[in-house]
Amino acid sequence: MYTIILAGGFGTRLFPLSRSNYPKQFIPLFGDLSLFQKAVLRAAIFSKPEEIFVVTNDTHKFLVNDQLSQINISCNVLQEPCGKNTLPAITYASLKIYEKDKAASILVLSSDQILEVGDAYISAVKAAEKLTNDYIVTFGIIPTMPHTGYGYIKPGDELEGGYKVSSFVEKPDKHTAEKYLKDGYLWNAGIFCFSADMFLEECRKYAPEVFYAFSHDVLNAYELTPKISIDYGVLEKTSKVAVVPLSGAWNDLGSFEALYAVSGKDKVGNAVSGEYITPDGKNNLIISERLVSTIGISDTAVIDTADVLVVCPTNQTQKIGAITELLRQNNDGRVVTHTTVHRPWGRYTTILKCGTYLVKRLILNPHNRISLQYHNHRSEHWVVVSGVAEVTNGENTFLVKTGESTFVPSGTIHRLANPGDSPLEVIEVQNGDILTEDDIIRCEDDFHRKTV
Numbered sequence: 001m002y003t004i005i006l007a008g009g010f011g012t013r014l015f016p017l018s019r020s021n022y023p024k025q026f027i028p029l030f031g032d033l034s035l036f037q038k039a040v041l042r043a044a045i046f047s048k049p050e051e052i053f054v055v056t057n058d059t060h061k062f063l064v065n066d067q068l069s070q071i072n073i074s075c076n077v078l079q080e081p082c083g084k085n086t087l088p089a090i091t092y093a094s095l096k097i098y099e100k101d102k103a104a105s106i107l108v109l110s111s112d113q114i115l116e117v118g119d120a121y122i123s124a125v126k127a128a129e130k131l132t133n134d135y136i137v138t139f140g141i142i143p144t145m146p147h148t149g150y151g152y153i154k155p156g157d158e159l160e161g162g163y164k165v166s167s168f169v170e171k172p173d174k175h176t177a178e179k180y181l182k183d184g185y186l187w188n189a190g191i192f193c194f195s196a197d198m199f200l201e202e203c204r205k206y207a208p209e210v211f212y213a214f215s216h217d218v219l220n221a222y223e224l225t226p227k228i229s230i231d232y233g234v235l236e237k238t239s240k241v242a243v244v245p246l247s248g249a250w251n252d253l254g255s256f257e258a259l260y261a262v263s264g265k266d267k268v269g270n271a272v273s274g275e276y277i278t279p280d281g282k283n284n285l286i287i288s289e290r291l292v293s294t295i296g297i298s299d300t301a302v303i304d305t306a307d308v309l310v311v312c313p314t315n316q317t318q319k320i321g322a323i324t325e326l327l328r329q330n331n332d333g334r335v336v337t338h339t340t341v342h343r344p345w346g347r348y349t350t351i352l353k354c355g356t357y358l359v360k361r362l363i364l365n366p367h368n369r370i371s372l373q374y375h376n377h378r379s380e381h382w383v384v385v386s387g388v389a390e391v392t393n394g395e396n397t398f399l400v401k402t403g404e405s406t407f408v409p410s411g412t413i414h415r416l417a418n419p420g421d422s423p424l425e426v427i428e429v430q431n432g433d434i435l436t437e438d439d440i441i442r443c444e445d446d447f448h449r450k451t452v
Contacts, residue, residue, distance in 0.1 A: 001046040001047055001051070001104075001105045001106070001107055001129060002047055002051045002052070002053065002097045002101070002104050002105065002106045002107070002196075003043035003046065003047040003051065003052045003053070003106070003107045003108075003109060004053050004054075004055060004089075004090060004093040004094070004097075004106060004107070004108045004109070005036075005039050005040060005043055005052065005053070005054045005055070005109050005110075005111050006055055006086060006089055006090070006108065006109070006110050006111060007025055007036055007039075007054050007055060007056045007060065007064060007111040008055055008056045008057045008060065008080055008083055008089060009023055009025065009083075009111075009112060010023055010057075010059075010083070011023050011024060011112070012320075012321070012324045012335060013253075013254055013255060013318075013320065013321065014027070014253065014255075014256065014259065014320075015308075015310070015320050015323060015324050015335070016303060016305045016307070016308035016309075016310055016334070017029075017287065017303060017305065019334070019335060019336055019337055019338055020059075020335060020336045020337075021059055021060075021336050021337045021338075021341065021342075022063070022337070022338055022342065023060075023112070024112050024253060025039075025111040025112035026060070026063055026067060029253070029259070030114075033071070034067060035111060035112050035113065035114070035253075036064070036067055036111040036112075037067050037068075037070065037071050038115075039109050039110070039111045039113075040052065040054070040067075040068065040071060040073055040075070041071065041073075042109060042115065042117055043107070043109060044073065045117070045122065045125075046107060046125060047107070049073050049074055049075045050075065050076070051075075052073075052075035052076065053075070053076045053077075053078055053093040053096060053097065054068075054075060054076065054077045054078065054111075055078045055080060055089045055090075055092060055093050056077060056078070056079060056080070057079060057080050057081075057082070057083060058079060058080075058081070061077060061079050062342070062343065062344035062447065063342050064077055065077060065344070066342065066344070066365075076096070078092060078093055078096065080092070080218075080222060081218065081219050081222045081223075082222055083227075084222060084225050084226070084227045084228070085227050085228055085229045086190075086229045086230045086231075087203070087207060087210055087228045087229055087230045087232075087233040087234065088210055088213070088214075088221075088222065088225045088227075088228070090108055090192075090199075090230055091200070091203055091210055091211065091214055091225075092214060092218065092221070094106060094196050094199055094200055094203075095200070095214055097196050098196040098197070098200060101196065102196060102197050103195055103196065103197055104195065104196045105129050105132050105193065105194075105195055105196075106193065106194055106195070106196055106199070107125060107128075107129075107191075107192070107193050108191065108192040108193070108194075109191060110190050110191065110252075112252070112253065113189075113190070113250065113251065113252050113253065114249060114250065114251045114252075114253060114262055115191075115248075115249070115250050116248035116249035116250065118248060120246065120247045120248045121246065121248060124139060124244050124245070124246045125193065127160075127161030127162060127244050128161070128162070128193035128244045129193060130160065130161055131159060131160075131161060131162060131193075131242050131244070132193055132194050132195040132198065133195065133198070134198075134240065134242075135159075135164075135194075135198075135240050135241060135242035136192065136193075136194040136198060136199055136202060136234070136235065136238065136240060136241050136242070137162065137192065137193040137194060137241075137242050137243070137244055138153065138165070138188070138189070138191065138192050138235065138241065138242070138243050138244075139189045139191040139192070139193075139243070139244055139245075139246045140153045140155070140186025140187060140188065140189065140243045140244070140245050140246065141186060141187040141189045141245075141246050141247075141250045142186060142187075142245050142246065142247045143180070143181050143185070143186065143187050145181075146174060146177035146178040146180070146181050147177060147187065148171060148172060148173060148174055148177050149171060149254055149255075149258075149318070150171060150187045150188060150252070151168060151169065151170055151171055151187075151188040151231075152168075152169045152172065152177075152180050152185040152186065152187060152188060153165055153167075153168055153169075153185060153186045153187075153188050153243050154166040154167045154168075154169065154180075154183075154185050155184060155185075155186065155243055155245075159242055161244060162242045162243055162244035162245070163242060163243050163245075164241070164242055164243075165235075165241045165242060165243050168188065168231060168235065168236050169185070186243060186245055187250070188231075189246065189250060190252070191246075192230065193244075198240070199234075202234050202238045202240060203233070203234055205238070206233065206234050206237040206238055207228065207233040207234055209224075209225065209226055210225050210226065210228065210233060213225035249262070254318070255317045255318045255320070256285055256301045256303065256314065256317035256320070257301075257314050257315060257317045257318065259271075259285065260285040260301070260314055263285070268281075268282045268283070269282050269283035269284075270282065270283065270284045270285075270286065271284070271285050271286070272284075272286045272287075273286065273287045273288075274286060274287060274288040274289055274290070274291075274292065274304075275288075275290070275291045275292065276288075276291075276292050276293070276294075277291070277292075277293045278293060278294045278295065278297075279295065280295065280296060280298070281294045281295075281297055281298055281300075282298040282299070283298055283299045283314070284297065284298060284299070284300050284301070284302065284314075285300075285301040285302070285303075285314055286302050287302070287303050287304065288302065288303075288304035288305075289304070289305075289306075290304065292304065299313055299314050299315070300312070300313055300314060301313070301314045301317050305338065305339075306338070306339040306340075307334055307338070307339050308334055310323065343370075344368075344446075344447040345364055345365060345368040345369060345370055345446075345447070346362065346363045346364045346365045346368060346418075346423070346424075347362075347363050348360045348361065348362045348363070348428075349361045351427075353435065356431060356432060356433060356435075357429065357430060357431050357435075358429075358430040358435040359427065359428070359429050359430075360427070360428040360430070361385075361425065361426075361427055361428075362416070362424075362425070362426040362427075362428055363423050363424070363425055364387075364389075364416065364417070364418035364423065364424040364426070365418065365423060366418055366420060366421050366422060366423065366424075367418065367419065367420075367421075368417070368418055368446075369390075369415055369416065369417030369418065369446065370415060370416050370417075371415070371440075371442040371443070371444060371445035371446070371447075371449065371451070372392065372413060372414075372415045372442070372443045372444040372445070373413070373414065373415070373440050373441055373442045373443060374411055374412060374413045374414065374441050374443070375410055375411070375432070375439045375440065375441070376410065376411060376434075376439060376441070377410065377432045377433050377434035377435075377439045378410055378430045378431060378432025378433075378434060378435055378439060379407065379408060379409050379410045379430070379431050379432060380407075380408040380414070380428055380429070380430050380431075381405060381406075381407050381408070381428070381429040381431075382400065382405060382406050382407075382408070382416065382426050382427070382428055383404075383405040383426065383427040383428075383429075384400050384401060384402050384403065384404055384405065384424070384425075384426055385402065385425040385426060385427055386402055386422075386423070386424070386425040387402065387418060387420050387422060387423065387424035387425060388400070388401050388402070388419065388420055388424070389416055389417065389418065389424055389426060390416075390417040390418070390419045391406050391414070391415070391416060391417075392413070392414055392415040392416075392417075393406060393408055393412065393414050394412050394413060394414070410432060413443060
């Protein structure tokens with residue numbers, strides 16, 4: 001079985017934890033693994049690494065590769081020129097798989113969901129695969145409550161291992177959701193299983209503008225294809241769609257209220273990541289790297305990061321999108337990036353920014369290097385904190401050891417490299433009148449980014 005993992009979303013519903021350049025699927029919310037990494041390991045239950053296709057975008061492609069290397073899985077990474085929703089992404093990957101195996105069974109997973117992997121999950125996938133000769137299969141989560149934030153699926157005639165889909169319905173109000181539970185409706189999980197030839201034929205019939213767009217090269221295909229979901233484009237039109245019920249823990253983590261629901265809690269209902277003290281706080285969600293203390297506050301989310309603090313009633317966290325929209329309107333970069341920014345060679349964290357100087361902490365992965373570059377508006381002073389750096393500074397290349405430093409004047413071509421087997425840590429102090437990434441002029445780059 002092949003697996004497609006959709007990992008191109010820019011969602012910021014968990015802002016300020018998630019940003020456009022570091023969305024929730026890449027955040028290690030529970031333990032050391034991100035939701036994306038857990039999805040890849042889930043895919044590996046049924047697929048060999050070479051049978052796994054990750055669909056992502058230019059912004060996140062290096063983050064995807066870095067997280068794959070952390071779990072020692074090397075799979076296919078397809079890069080979308082721009083996001084056009086789920087149907088073009090699934091079609092793009094399905095065509096790549098179809099080239100290898102026209103009758104391939106394909107499982108489609110989202111990279112930003114919590115999904116319990118156990119006997120029920122494995123049985124459901126096997127049941128779905130048996131139906132793929134005749135149906136495009138979607139998975140329906142057996143509801144545990146009348147949730148108003150999910151779409152629902154009404155099962156129809158019974159099949160072996162599942163049901164024909166009678167209808168898809170939009171997110172209901174509470175009264176309607178309660179009725180859906182009584183009538184046996186299922187939550188729409190956004191997980192699919194089908195054969196490559198069956199899916200592509202149904203796509204040709206019901207979404208020809210998508211199907212025929214991909215007769216062109218990928219850049220033109222994404223210019224031509226409409227922005228449309230697989231639900232609207234195919235599933236709600238075809239009669240060849242079935243649903244397999246899936247029991248167990250599942251959550252799309254669409255808000256901090258959802259995150260609170262799946263988090264461990266103390267005896268008075270507080271879910272805490274970090275350190276929290278209170279004489280009376282109950283049912284709070286606290287996420288912070290520093291001590292948080294409250295008095296007289298309950299049923300509240302306190303989300304504290306290095307550069308943004310959000311405080312609101314837990315049941316209002318669905319409205320955090322209004323905060324991110326205000327930031328976008330003000331062209332505020334904090335909606336896009338954290339103080340820590342991931343790069344293909346490692347990452348950097350902004351420690352201090354004030355007027356004409358900026359202090360960063362750089363971490364270079366083993367045997368990686370930044371681009372050969374120069375700056376027109378700033379100088380840089382590098383201090384090696386841990387490891388040994390190989391520095392190109394003008395016409396000279398030399399080693400800088402732990403505790404040593406070097407100065408790079410404005411306009412000088414330079415490069416920082418890590419020749420060692422352990423991460424290299426460097427403190428960088430920039431001085432100048434422009435201290436942004438726009439003042440990087442690349443001459444050479446190992447990662448094929450734009451150069452002069």
